[in-house]
Amino acid sequence: MTEPSRVLVLNSGSSSVKYQLLEMADGSRLAAGIVERIGERGGRHTHRPIAQGGEVRTVERQVPDHAAALRSVSEQLAGDGLGLDSPALAAVGHRVVHGGTRFTEPTLVTDDVIEEIEDLVPLAPLHNPANLSGIRVIRELRPDLPQVAVFDTAFHATVPEAAARYAIDRDTADRLSVRRYGFHGTSHQYVSRRTAELLGRPLESVNIIVLHLGNGASASAVAGGVCVDTSMGLTPLEGLVMGTRSGDIDPAAIFHLHRVGGLAVDEIDDLLNRHSGLLGLCGDNDMREIGRRMAEGDAHAREAFDIYTYRLRKYVGAYCAVLGRVDAVAFTAGVGENSPAVREAALRGLEGFGIEVDPVLNAVRGSAARVVSPAEARTAVAVVPTDEELEIARQSYSLVQSQG
Numbered sequence: 001m002t003e004p005s006r007v008l009v010l011n012s013g014s015s016s017v018k019y020q021l022l023e024m025a026d027g028s029r030l031a032a033g034i035v036e037r038i039g040e041r042g043g044r045h046t047h048r049p050i051a052q053g054g055e056v057r058t059v060e061r062q063v064p065d066h067a068a069a070l071r072s073v074s075e076q077l078a079g080d081g082l083g084l085d086s087p088a089l090a091a092v093g094h095r096v097v098h099g100g101t102r103f104t105e106p107t108l109v110t111d112d113v114i115e116e117i118e119d120l121v122p123l124a125p126l127h128n129p130a131n132l133s134g135i136r137v138i139r140e141l142r143p144d145l146p147q148v149a150v151f152d153t154a155f156h157a158t159v160p161e162a163a164a165r166y167a168i169d170r171d172t173a174d175r176l177s178v179r180r181y182g183f184h185g186t187s188h189q190y191v192s193r194r195t196a197e198l199l200g201r202p203l204e205s206v207n208i209i210v211l212h213l214g215n216g217a218s219a220s221a222v223a224g225g226v227c228v229d230t231s232m233g234l235t236p237l238e239g240l241v242m243g244t245r246s247g248d249i250d251p252a253a254i255f256h257l258h259r260v261g262g263l264a265v266d267e268i269d270d271l272l273n274r275h276s277g278l279l280g281l282c283g284d285n286d287m288r289e290i291g292r293r294m295a296e297g298d299a300h301a302r303e304a305f306d307i308y309t310y311r312l313r314k315y316v317g318a319y320c321a322v323l324g325r326v327d328a329v330a331f332t333a334g335v336g337e338n339s340p341a342v343r344e345a346a347l348r349g350l351e352g353f354g355i356e357v358d359p360v361l362n363a364v365r366g367s368a369a370r371v372v373s374p375a376e377a378r379t380a381v382a383v384v385p386t387d388e389e390l391e392i393a394r395q396s397y398s399l400v401q402s403q404g
Contacts, residue, residue: 008089024397044058094148213339357381
């Protein structure tokens with residue numbers, strides 16, 4: 001009998017489920033899709049049967065909960081002969097946002113693991129419950145199938161205490177688990193490895209600054225494949241300017257907003273997470289739209305862009321100090337992969353560190369990993385498309401295989 005070699009990767013959000021089915025023999029995608037507006041009006045399921053080369057199918061119907069969403073996923077996959085009951089399916093890999101200090105590597109899902117992920121809900125109240133919904137529904141649909149939790153925070157578990165611990169009362173921090181955890185870990189791990197491959201060097205021999213720039217954005221300093229610092233902290237709010245998140249801000253600004261501005265704690269939370277960043281600065285969180293407005297002379301769009309890229313440049317400089325020697329700066333995710341203007345502006349003035357972009361190479365668009373720095377530059381600047389789903393699938397499959 002053929003060994004099961006497929007992994008279904010699930011990313012269960014609060015109102016959506018994204019998924020991909022991958023064949024691990026060659027890393028190819030067999031199907032992908034998203035179920036949107038779960039628990040809302042006008043639910044929609046978009047399914048793409050990649051392996052069969054079929055047309056995208058869109059189903060418009062109410063999706064009351066995650067159970068209904070995953071049953072819809074199972075139905076669509078079954079329609080392509082790729083259902084959850086397939087003997088070729090080796091595992092389901094789940095993106096789980098927060099693993100705290102307990103989970104530092106891919107983990108087979110058990111009753112105890114589910115309880116521990118539930119215990120971490122206070123650290124990720126919007127994400128971990130949704131991630132758990134996916135795990136529980138798959139258990140109902142296919143209880144015999146191994147499930148693996150892959151944690152966003154795991155890759156950053158190697159960050160040393162000097163970078164991970166905040167300078168607040170030790171007992172209070174430990175009691176409430178207040179420390180730097182970092183996020184986007186699967187992306188940072190995948191991109192650092194792919195960057196080393198692009199340079200033709202062993203991962204263990206290179207120091208890389210990874211810039212994951214999407215609507216959420218984070219930076220990491222990776223020394224020989226090991227993360228030694230990262231910009232996001234206890235939550236994904238800290239660090240870089242993002243689409244709707246403020247990034248770094250004086251904590252006393254929160255007290256000021258409450259005491260002087262009269263904003264409640266929940267209002268401040270909403271302000272900093274959903275109405276700040278690029279959106280708060282200029283009314284748009286899409287870098288393409290900001291670029292269009294800048295070309296028309298819009299001052300607020302220009303200022304937002306300048307603040308965004310200035311914060312990036314500060315972090316690159318800081319991580320040069322952390323790493324001592326930087327072999328590559330890698331841009332990834334939607335903005336990082338597609339905005340030559342952001343790449344150029346973020347690294348402008350860093351020639352003294354051996355970091356610069358070639359304007360011709362930087363302007364070239366494409367989907368392949370590539371170097372956009374001059375051939376003679378001491379530090380390579382690379383554009384490396386991320387693939388978090390493939391990373392989750394690989395980690396899940398490797399763990400299941402190792403269990404025999």
